[in-house]
Amino acid sequence: MASVYRTEDCQFTVDRDALIRRLGEALQGDNLLVDDEAMRPYECDGLSGYRQMPQVVAIPETVEEVRQVLRTCSEMNVPVVARGSGTSLSAGALPHPQGVLLSLARFNQILDIDHDRRIATLQPGVRNLAISEAAAPYGLYYAPDPSSQIACSIGGNVAENAGGVHCLKYGLTVHNVLEVTMITMDGEQVTIGSEALDSPGFDLLAAITGSEGMLGVIVEIKVKLLPNPPTKDVLLAAFNDVETAGNAVAGIIAAGIIPGGLEMMDGPAIQAAEDFVHAGYPTEAAAILICELDGSADDVEAQREHVCRLLEEFGSEDIRVAQNDDEKARFWAGRKAAFPAVGRISPDYYCIDGTIPRRQLAYVLQEMQKLSDDYGLRVVNVFHAGDGNLHPLVLYDGNVPGEFERTEELGGKILELCIAVGGTVTGEHGVGMEKINQMCVQFQTPDLNQFRALKNAFDPQGLLNPGKAIPTLNRCAEFGAMHVHHGELPHPDIPRF
Amino acid sequence: MTSNDHGDTLAQQVADAADNGTPLCIRGRGSKDFLGRTPKGDVLDLSAHSGIINYEPTELVLTARAGTPLAELEAALSESGQMMPFEPPHFGDASTIGGTIAAGLSGPRRPWAGSARDLILGMRLINGQGENMRFGGEVIKNVAGYDVSRLATGSYGTLGVVLDVSMKVLPLPEAEVSLRLDHTEVDGFNAVEQAFRAGLPVSGAAHDGEQLRVRLSGTKLAVDAGIRHLGGEQDDDPTTFWHALRDHRLPLFTDDGPALWRLSLPPLPDTPDLPGKRLADWGGQQHWLRTDASPEQVFGEAERLGGHATCFRGGDREGDVFQPLSPGVRRLHERVKTAFDPKGILNPGRLYAGI
Ligand SMILES: Cc1cc2nc3c(=O)[nH]c(=O)nc-3n(C[C@H](O)[C@H](O)[C@H](O)COP(=O)(O)OP(=O)(O)OC[C@H]3O[C@@H](n4cnc5c(N)ncnc54)[C@H](O)[C@@H]3O)c2cc1C
Ligand SMILES: Cc1cc2nc3c(=O)[nH]c(=O)nc-3n(C[C@H](O)[C@H](O)[C@H](O)COP(=O)(O)OP(=O)(O)OC[C@H]3O[C@@H](n4cnc5c(N)ncnc54)[C@H](O)[C@@H]3O)c2cc1C
Numbered sequence: 001m002a003s004v005y006r007t008e009d010c011q012f013t014v015d016r017d018a019l020i021r022r023l024g025e026a027l028q029g030d031n032l033l034v035d036d037e038a039m040r041p042y043e044c045d046g047l048s049g050y051r052q053m054p055q056v057v058a059i060p061e062t063v064e065e066v067r068q069v070l071r072t073c074s075e076m077n078v079p080v081v082a083r084g085s086g087t088s089l090s091a092g093a094l095p096h097p098q099g100v101l102l103s104l105a106r107f108n109q110i111l112d113i114d115h116d117r118r119i120a121t122l123q124p125g126v127r128n129l130a131i132s133e134a135a136a137p138y139g140l141y142y143a144p145d146p147s148s149q150i151a152c153s154i155g156g157n158v159a160e161n162a163g164g165v166h167c168l169k170y171g172l173t174v175h176n177v178l179e180v181t182m183i184t185m186d187g188e189q190v191t192i193g194s195e196a197l198d199s200p201g202f203d204l205l206a207a208i209t210g211s212e213g214m215l216g217v218i219v220e221i222k223v224k225l226l227p228n229p230p231t232k233d234v235l236l237a238a239f240n241d242v243e244t245a246g247n248a249v250a251g252i253i254a255a256g257i258i259p260g261g262l263e264m265m266d267g268p269a270i271q272a273a274e275d276f277v278h279a280g281y282p283t284e285a286a287a288i289l290i291c292e293l294d295g296s297a298d299d300v301e302a303q304r305e306h307v308c309r310l311l312e313e314f315g316s317e318d319i320r321v322a323q324n325d326d327e328k329a330r331f332w333a334g335r336k337a338a339f340p341a342v343g344r345i346s347p348d349y350y351c352i353d354g355t356i357p358r359r360q361l362a363y364v365l366q367e368m369q370k371l372s373d374d375y376g377l378r379v380v381n382v383f384h385a386g387d388g389n390l391h392p393l394v395l396y397d398g399n400v401p402g403e404f405e406r407t408e409e410l411g412g413k414i415l416e417l418c419i420a421v422g423g424t425v426t427g428e429h430g431v432g433m434e435k436i437n438q439m440c441v442q443f444q445t446p447d448l449n450q451f452r453a454l455k456n457a458f459d460p461q462g463l464l465n466p467g468k469a470i471p472t473l474n475r476c477a478e479f480g481a482m483h484v485h486h487g488e489l490p491h492p493d494i495p496r497f
Numbered sequence: 498m499t500s501n502d503h504g505d506t507l508a509q510q511v512a513d514a515a516d517n518g519t520p521l522c523i524r525g526r527g528s529k530d531f532l533g534r535t536p537k538g539d540v541l542d543l544s545a546h547s548g549i550i551n552y553e554p555t556e557l558v559l560t561a562r563a564g565t566p567l568a569e570l571e572a573a574l575s576e577s578g579q580m581m582p583f584e585p586p587h588f589g590d591a592s593t594i595g596g597t598i599a600a601g602l603s604g605p606r607r608p609w610a611g612s613a614r615d616l617i618l619g620m621r622l623i624n625g626q627g628e629n630m631r632f633g634g635e636v637i638k639n640v641a642g643y644d645v646s647r648l649a650t651g652s653y654g655t656l657g658v659v660l661d662v663s664m665k666v667l668p669l670p671e672a673e674v675s676l677r678l679d680h681t682e683v684d685g686f687n688a689v690e691q692a693f694r695a696g697l698p699v700s701g702a703a704h705d706g707e708q709l710r711v712r713l714s715g716t717k718l719a720v721d722a723g724i725r726h727l728g729g730e731q732d733d734d735p736t737t738f739w740h741a742l743r744d745h746r747l748p749l750f751t752d753d754g755p756a757l758w759r760l761s762l763p764p765l766p767d768t769p770d771l772p773g774k775r776l777a778d779w780g781g782q783q784h785w786l787r788t789d790a791s792p793e794q795v796f797g798e799a800e801r802l803g804g805h806a807t808c809f810r811g812g813d814r815e816g817d818v819f820q821p822l823s824p825g826v827r828r829l830h831e832r833v834k835t836a837f838d839p840k841g842i843l844n845p846g847r848l849y850a851g852i
Contacts, residue, residue, distance in 0.1 A: 118764070174615075175611060191825075196762050201830055204826070206647030250555045296719055299719040301718075359553065387636075423636050426639070443641075450630055457832035
């Protein structure tokens with residue numbers, strides 16, 4: 001298979017034997033993998049349509065080892081791709097063909113749960129769910145909860161600014177991280193942020209959060225913990241069409257209610273989830289909303305009455321309130337298992353992550369249906385409806401020649417649709433390798449130049465995760481030439497080849 | 498576009514200044530001239546670049562030009578029953594949203610509702626080369642590209658001239674109450690933390706050395722539950738004290754006296770050990786202090802406690818007014834500054850000498 005990396009991003013000269021020798025000195029025992037067989041599990045992340053073997057895989061155990069690896073690579077001008085749990089859906093952790101894949105998997109210790117002050121200190125490889133489990137005895141939890149939370153690492157969450165079903169009320173990773181210690185490409189350790197609520201100078205913590213492993217390697221993280229809400233109610237409402245469900249979402253928020261979670265699934269997603277987890281979903285519905293309300297008991301009761309009234313006004317004829325913890329878990333189970341459920345009805349699926357202004361939902365759904373018909377590929381929809389983050393899943397069969405390429409193309413069209421209505425190509429999964437071309441559509445030349453200048457400020461040699469997230473102007477010129485948008489070329493100022 | 502959009506003219510002014518190497522002093526309305534190190538350079542006036550560009554209440558998003566007065570935004574928001582959750586301070590009637598975001602200032606609600614940077618969604622920015630750039634957007638979740646909008650928030654205009662900002666807004670609470678309780682500082686803030694853990698809608702917690710002040714904002718039911726839980730006496734008007742605190746109109750701020758310092762600290766139990774009059778806000782994580790102590794002493798104490806200090810008003814505006822940075826972080830600041838403003842013309846030295 002041809003590399004998905006462009007030639008211009010592979011202009012490094014690597015002496016593999018020398019690299020193995022130097023890294024062997026830097027790392028203990030079995031912390032360096034060099035055989036194809038051993039490295040194979042690292043050739044892709046959660047977006048398995050993209051695969052690439054690295055030169056070597058380094059799995060350090062101490063911060064000092066991380067520093068040595070980075071320093072060595074800096075001296076030898078070798079690219080480095082950091083990897084947490086490898087669940088990225090944008091090929092963010094895809095290895096570089098000339099580089100070192102640096103796994104943080106052995107940094108899996110929870111260093112401290114300061115329950116009085118609600119702060120957890122973590123190594124980057126700690127799994128997201130493990131934080132909430134460790135905090136649970138104190139009635140606390142870590143709010144951002146990606147659906148991949150049993151597997152994904154907190155380091156990967158910071159690098160992607162991960163979200164989850166509770167973001168609408170409790171924020172993204174960027175709102176819940178207090179401090180990050182990272183190693184820059186030249187091997188220097190810097191601590192950014194603090195246990196206080198802000199820091200002097202530039203907000204470098206915001207720059208690092210969501211930087212997709214391109215500014216530094218994160219080796220320690222402090223996050224804020226939140227108290228478990230005393231009461232939670234989960235509602236499920238069925239609708240006869242997706243549009244009214246979309247209007248109900250806007251209506252709830254317009255009424256001044258910010259639910260703990262507000263998710264939508266369309267008919268095919270409901271069906272797939274029901275067949276998989278038997279959550280008791282109304283399979284004849286065109287759409288369901290799952291709404292979680294949390295707070296003190298009185299408050300939740302009042303909100304529940306209000307939301308039920310609104311759902312009815314907006315046309316739901318089937319509104320269910322979970323009666324006990326079991327039923328609450330069941331209402332959520334179908335949503336949380338939506339991706340694997342879809343995985344059962346199709347050989348492969350491709351997850352898209354565009355975000356749109358909520359009011360454009362009905363229009364975007366219609367247009368997506370047209371695209372789906374044009375390409376002859378089915379699209380199943382799961383949304384973080386409350387914050388306008390769509391996850392259309394395109395169903396395809398990777399064994400049918402050309403189908404992945406067509407799927408990718410359809411995905412690209414959907415993302416451009418999101419941009420056209422005032423949205424973005426990625427709400428939470430990151431740009432990675434996957435959406436890099438669409439960055440040329442979303443941003444103009446000065447914006448992209450500024451991103452690159454910022455990257456250079458942290459990594460002047462351009463060794464951290466090269467070829468991802470921020471497209472070169474050459475790439476945009478080529479992409480733009482193939483791809484004229486609204487009859488006008490993006491980046492008219494770039495020479496075309 | 499309407500005549501209130503001066504983005505292109507402003508970008509040209511910056512580009513010219515970059516060509517000539519002329520430093521610029523970016524100014525909203527100058528209400529915070531006292532803040533930061535002494536402003537220097539030709540004034541780049543943002544006050545005419547004003548007006549709300551887009552406000553869609555059901556999207557919980559508002560976009561406005563930098564020169565828009567906070568008061569105008571607040572009026573538009575309250576008409577739709579919404580607010581800026583970070584409760585920006587008003588220093589004078591004409592404080593602009595651009596100046597507020599550039600200074601990264603947040604009010605008493607911050608620990609529970611988020612800060613200015615937390616609520617920023619997108620920004621149009623002119624860099625030091627006079628290039629007009631756009632980052633983020635008007636949607637709540639957006640991870641495309643580096644988060645430049647948040648990076649620029651609180652940078653005092655040293656990275657770019659803010660043209661427009663998009664931010665998340667939230668519904669106004671249905672009910673609000675302000676309570677006075679006879680607690681010592683640490684006990685009082687612990688009681689507030691317990692109330693918060695019990696799910697009560699805390700939206701302010703301050704201690705003036707004598708009394709604990711607590712504000713509750715939420716549904717009527719939740720606020721009533723909070724009153725039952727905490728006890729204490731209710732203020733007649735729940736906004737009086739909190740607005741005076743937010744806008745620095747309490748005697749601690751307005752009385753003559755030594756320099757006013759702000760300390761931003763980790764959660765309790767530690768409180769700063771420095772001479773002078775002190776008021777604690779943010780549940781004990783933000784302290785306002787009038788003190789004769791030397792900058793070295795104040796910075797040292799803030800560092801010992803794991804936080805940082807700012808000389809907010811008075812004091813030596815030629816020396817460091819913001820907490821000195823560690824060498825590694827300072828180096829990154831220099832490089833980031835160069836990445837945005839290679840000629841060093843945007844508010845040079847306002848934040849740190851050489852930046
Ligand atoms: C079934 C499924 C459901 C998902 N649901 C969600 C969801 O609801 N919300 C959501 O936001 N995401 C979701 N994701 C995407 C993914 O789980 C997140 O992006 C997650 O944050 C990635 O974490 P990771 O540890 O797997 O990182 P990886 O995939 O290993 O890496 C991701 C990126 O982070 C960088 N990185 C990793 N660790 C470090 C480090 N220590 N220092 C510097 N850079 C580092 C890598 O270089 C790469 O660019 C889902 C994925 C799957 C497979
Ligand atoms: C005639 C007149 C009388 C006045 N009388 C009073 C009075 O009696 N009392 C009083 O308190 N005030 C008075 N003012 C000041 C007025 O209230 C202020 O102008 C106003 O409050 C706004 O200042 P600002 O918040 O925009 O922030 P500023 O103080 O202008 O700016 C704060 C910081 O942010 C930077 N900055 C500002 N805007 C941007 C931007 N768009 N992009 C990047 N960086 C930016 C600045 O460089 C600075 O570092 C008066 C003003 C006038 C013209």
